[in-house]
Amino acid sequence: MNDNIEQITDQLTALVASYGMNVLGAIVTLIVGFMAAGWLSRMATSAMRKSARIDPVFLLIPGKIVRVTIMVFTVIAVLNRFGVETTSLIAVLGAAGLAIGLALQGTLSNVAAGVMILVFRPFKIGDAVKLDGEAYIIDQLGFFICQAHQFDGPIAFLPNSRIWGQTIINYSVTNNDVRRIDEHYGIGYGDDINKAIAILKQIVADEPRILKDPAPLIKVDSLGDSSVNILFRVWTARTDWWDTKLDLVQRCKEALEGGGISIPFPQRDVHMIGEPAGGNDAKPA
Numbered sequence: 001m002n003d004n005i006e007q008i009t010d011q012l013t014a015l016v017a018s019y020g021m022n023v024l025g026a027i028v029t030l031i032v033g034f035m036a037a038g039w040l041s042r043m044a045t046s047a048m049r050k051s052a053r054i055d056p057v058f059l060l061i062p063g064k065i066v067r068v069t070i071m072v073f074t075v076i077a078v079l080n081r082f083g084v085e086t087t088s089l090i091a092v093l094g095a096a097g098l099a100i101g102l103a104l105q106g107t108l109s110n111v112a113a114g115v116m117i118l119v120f121r122p123f124k125i126g127d128a129v130k131l132d133g134e135a136y137i138i139d140q141l142g143f144f145i146c147q148a149h150q151f152d153g154p155i156a157f158l159p160n161s162r163i164w165g166q167t168i169i170n171y172s173v174t175n176n177d178v179r180r181i182d183e184h185y186g187i188g189y190g191d192d193i194n195k196a197i198a199i200l201k202q203i204v205a206d207e208p209r210i211l212k213d214p215a216p217l218i219k220v221d222s223l224g225d226s227s228v229n230i231l232f233r234v235w236t237a238r239t240d241w242w243d244t245k246l247d248l249v250q251r252c253k254e255a256l257e258g259g260g261i262s263i264p265f266p267q268r269d270v271h272m273i274g275e276p277a278g279g280n281d282a283k284p285a
Contacts, residue, residue, distance in 0.1 A: 026078045033074025041067040107144065113160035114143035122168045130169035131158065172238075178211060179241040181234050185252060186227030188262040193220060193228060196261045200232055203255055209244045211235045226267045 045063035118141065123129050127138050129148075136148035136156055146158045187196045197218050204216045214235045221231035232252065236244045256263060 029074060029078050033070060033077070037067045037070035037074070040070060109161040110144045110159050113164035114141075116164050117141065117146070117160060118143075123170050123172070127170055127172035129171065131163060131166065135171070174238045177238050178214075178235050179238045180214075181232075181236060181241065181245050181248065183232040183245075183249065183252070184221060185230045185232055185256065186224060186263060187230065187256070188264045189228060191228070191261050193230075195259060196230060196256060199255050199259045199261065200230065200252060203248070203251055204234060207244070207248070207251075209236050209240045211237070227264050 041063040044066045048062055123138055125138055125141060128151075129136055129138060134156075135151055136158070137151065138146060138148045139155075140147040143160070145160060146163060148156045148158055150156060185196070185200070187193070197220075200218050201216075204210050204218070210216060211234070216235070217231065217233040219231055220228060222229045232248075234248075253263065
């Protein structure tokens with residue numbers, strides 16, 4: 001009996017001697033790994049917050065990536081201390097990641113497009129943009145979708161892959177922060193062209209929101225079927241564009257009519273060709 005107890009004691013002592021240091025080393029490795037992951041994650045997040053150019057949605061991502069990466073290497077190091085074949089484990093994890101990536105190909109394309117949108121910033125929250133022929137106001141940016149609403153109110157959820165794969169027109173950002181107003185005013189063929197142009201130039205001179213540079217352009221543009229068409233092209237500050245455009249349409253019409261200039265309706269002259277005497281029954285001599 002005593003021999004059996006001594007044998008078991010010797011075996012336990014041998015096990016503790018063999019694996020005790022490995023267990024202690026694994027515990028220390030886990031503690032150091034967890035502490036390093038948290039510390040480096042906070043440092044990465046803090047560094048991201050110092051930049052005003054980075055979107056708030058993007059701030060926490062680098063810290064999370066750093067934390068997960070360190071934890072993965074920590075677990076692999078612990079398993080390696082106990083003789084686990086980590087090379088095979090890494091291969092299995094890689095194969096699993098590939099399978100998951102193929103299964104979530106569409107979702108991952110949205111994530112990749114979301115990262116590109118957040119990095120290159122073709123628009124920001126509150127911007128008015130044109131996508132797929134529709135105009136939207138952006139409400140929220142995300143890694144999978146962007147939330148927006150149309151000008152008349154309906155909410156829209158836009159997949160990032162659809163946004164990044166097309167031309168994006170941002171109405172809220174213009175060259176030199178100015179925008180052009182193009183209108184055409186048709187006058188009758190019997191009206192005085194120079195008088196009509198003078199009236200329109202006076203409206204430009206009286207409107208403080210119209211910029212002097214670039215210079216306004218008011219000239220005959222084309223001869224239509226029913227009217228002589230005058231091009232009315234002026235520039236305003238981007239923020240004044242919509243109100244100025246609407247005001248000018250009304251003021252130009254009223255000023256032209258007040259100056260005796262007609263704005264003709266579309267019309268067409270029809271010439272009737274009469275039938276020969278005797279109608280369709282007439283026979284040649």
